[in-house]
Amino acid sequence: MMDLKKVKSIIFKDIELVLSNLDMSYEILGDNIYSTCPIHEGSDNCRAFSLSKDKRIWTCWTRGCQEDYGNDIFGLIQGVLSQSTGEPVGFKEALLWVCKVLNIDSHDIKVEKVEEPDDFVKLVNIFRNNTEHQNNKLSESTGVRYNVIHPSPYFQTRGFAESTLLHFEVGDCVDKSSPMHNRSLIPIHNDDGSEIVAHIGRTTKHYMKPKFLFTKGFDKRMFLYNYHRAIDVATSTSCLFVTEGQGDVWRLYEAGVNNAVSIFGKTLTEQQIHKLTSSEVTTLVVLTDNDQAGREAKTDIQRRLGRMFNLIFPRMTSKDIGDMPVELIESKILTQIGGNLYG
Ligand SMILES: [Zn+2]
Incomplete structure (x- = not known):
């Protein structure tokens, strides 16, 4: 069995292979690897991102993306994969991804504590409760438990009419205690419209990642929006x-x-x-x-x-x-x- 520290050593022996698989172009200067930031949109400064091979931590100097994902290599992988897939990628998925890239048998790894962000777990519970609630009270089909402003101020700044956003039941979550805080909530219904099956949370702040958060467990292959x-x-x-x-x-x-x-x-x-x-x-x-x-x-x-x-x-x-x-x-x-x- 090996622990995460050992896995990190293996990763850093082959760090260039890992970065290439994350579709990053970079330059190496001594201990540091420089690149545009692979996580936030529109990064064009080729020194915006640095990764220290010695300290094994990374920094996004222009937006602080490491604060969203964690500054170790797993945080970087989570950030890049979340950005490229448009869905939150957790620690475990990041670990399995890197095992595949480096041909490590993941069964050999002993993970003391799975550092899955609590937010995504909380998300499930909110919407499960919410769906049950709606089954009883269909008239409150937009009734997310948290404090949500309708119609969405964010999408009004994007040029959508109030009446449009009301029609599609789009609101902004302004509740600090919600994992959807600072996101516009877009409900997705089942085919006959009797139930909201999930929400998409679109960031209202440009620096927040990922841009779109889906209710966990939502199988987007099965539905067509609207x-x-x-x-x-x-x-x-x-x-x-x-x-x-x-x-x-x-x-x-x-x-x-x-x-x-x-x-x-x-x-x-x-x-x-x-x-x-x-x-x-x-x-x-x-x-x-x-x-x-x-x-x-x-x-x-x-x-x-x-x-x-x-x-x-x-x-x-x-x-x-x-x-x-x-x-x-x-x-x-x-x-x-x-x-x-x-x-
Ligand atoms: Zn960044």
Whole structure:
């Protein structure tokens, strides 16, 4: 058996392999490894991040990202993986990840204390209680126990109308005792809308990581965001708009499109495809982001759904629908789509 100290020694013997697997580009100067910060967005200073091989600690000099994740190597791995997957990655996952990279048998490791952040555990409990509560009192479908301001002030600063945010029940958690503090809460419903199955917590502070926190245990492969609101119009028009993000759905709603859903990330899962093929929808309007990953998602959808659906890929002029003014969506996007396909 080996302890974590021993594991860290093994990691630092092969630290360059570990950093490469975290997709980091770096330079080594003596004891220190320098890089842009791999955790916070938009880091362009190539000395923003340093890792001391001798002390085995890292520092993000511009934003202090180590304060969010811990300044040892496991904190770094958790931070980078959380950032790249968009979901919180705990200590245990980080450990298993590095074992895989370095070919260490994880069964040989004795972990004294699993340092899983309490917040993520607390998160489960809140929403479990909350869901039970809602089963009894459906009228309070937005009733998160914590102090939440509706409609979300954060998303109002992003240009969404109050009425839109009320419609989608988006509020900001301002309760210091909640793990969702300083996050906008976006509820996700089951397919018939009778229940909130999870929340997405989007940071309202640019320095907070990860950007999106999902209710723990939420299986995002099984759901499409906004399906329960979209399905009636989608059935009557035989058409559904598929986007990458919740903001895209809200912006389309502001432009008069009520039959829009979003996936949670870049790929449509088998379960989501099954949901679509089981519905009466025959046309999909695909609005993935206008970036490399979005274009790849588009190709993937073309390949997997091209034979089953009539696919429409409107030309995009902005990065994503959520960033476009309503007038531009109406004049540039909706004009490429028949008026009988949305409502
Ligand atoms: Zn940073």
